[in-house]
Amino acid sequence: MEFTIAPVSKADYMEIITVWEKSVRATHHFLQEEDIQYYKPLILNTYLDAVELRCARNAAGIAGFVGVAEHNIEMLFIDPEYRGKGVGKQLLDYSIKMLHADKVDVNEQNEQAVGFYLHCGFEIIGRSALDSSGKPFPILHMQLHRQD
Numbered sequence: 428m429e430f431t432i433a434p435v436s437k438a439d440y441m442e443i444i445t446v447w448e449k450s451v452r453a454t455h456h457f458l459q460e461e462d463i464q465y466y467k468p469l470i471l472n473t474y475l476d477a478v479e480l481r482c483a484r485n486a487a488g489i490a491g492f493v494g495v496a497e498h499n500i501e502m503l504f505i506d507p508e509y510r511g512k513g514v515g516k517q518l519l520d521y522s523i524k525m526l527h528a529d530k531v532d533v534n535e536q537n538e539q540a541v542g543f544y545l546h547c548g549f550e551i552i553g554r555s556a557l558d559s560s561g562k563p564f565p566i567l568h569m570q571l572h573r574q575d
Contacts, residue, residue, distance in 0.1 A: 430490055430514060432521045435480035442489050443482065444471045450491075450504040457536040457564065469560075470502075478502065479526055483514045493518040493526075500531040503540075519547055523571065534558070535565040544569050 435443060447470055451463060458466075478494030478501045491505035491514040500522055505515050522528040531549060533540050545551075553568035 430483040430485050430517060432481050432517065433484055435475075435482050435492060439482065439489065440471060440475055443475065443480070443492055446489055446492060446506045447502075447504050449507055453507040453510070454537055454539060455534065457534070462562070466560075474502065481518065481521060481526070483509075483518055490514045491518055493522045495522050495526040495528045498527055498529050500528045503531075515543060516547065529571040529573070531569050532559075532566045533569060535567050541567060541569075548572050 444467065448463065448467060451458065451466075455463075475494065478496045480492060480494045482489045482492040484490065489506070490509040492502070493500060494502040500519070503515060503518060503522075505518075531544055532555075533544060535541065535554065548571055549569040550572045551567050552570045555566045555568070556563070558564045558566050
C-alpha cells in the first residue's frame with residue numbers, strides 16, 4: 428500500500444484523535460474506559476501541539492501518525508485497519524531519517540509495540556514505574572542502537 432507522509436494541520440486533529448482512539452482500543456488492553464477518556468482530551472488539546480506531527484495518508488484518509496519532540500518519538504499510532512501493512516515502519520523510518528528521532532518511551536504492557544521497536548533496532552535503556560501523568564502504567568525507555 429502506498430501512503431504519503433505529510434505534515435498534520437489542526438484541521439486534521441479530529442481525524443488524528445479518531446485514529447488514536449481506535450489504535451488505543453486495539454492495542455492498549457490494560458487501559459480502562461476512564462483512562463481512555465482521561466487521555467483523549469490531553470492528546471487532542473495539549474500533546475498534539477507539543478510535537479512535530481506527521482501522518483501516513485492515502486486516498487481513504489489518515490492511516491497512522493507519529494509525533495516527535497527533542498529526538499523522542501512521543502506517539503506513534505496506526506489505525507487498526509492498517510496494522511501489519513508497513514505503515515508503522517514507514518512512519519518510524521521517516522521519524523528517524525527526517526525528524527532525527529532516536530528514542531521512544533513505550534508502555535511496558537503494550538507488548539506488540541515493545542516487540543516492534545526491538546525488532547526495528549531499539550534497545551531498552553531504562554524503566555519508569557509510572558507514566559508521565561503519574562498513572563501506574565510502567566514505561567520502557569528505549570533508544571535506537573546505532574552501529575558505528
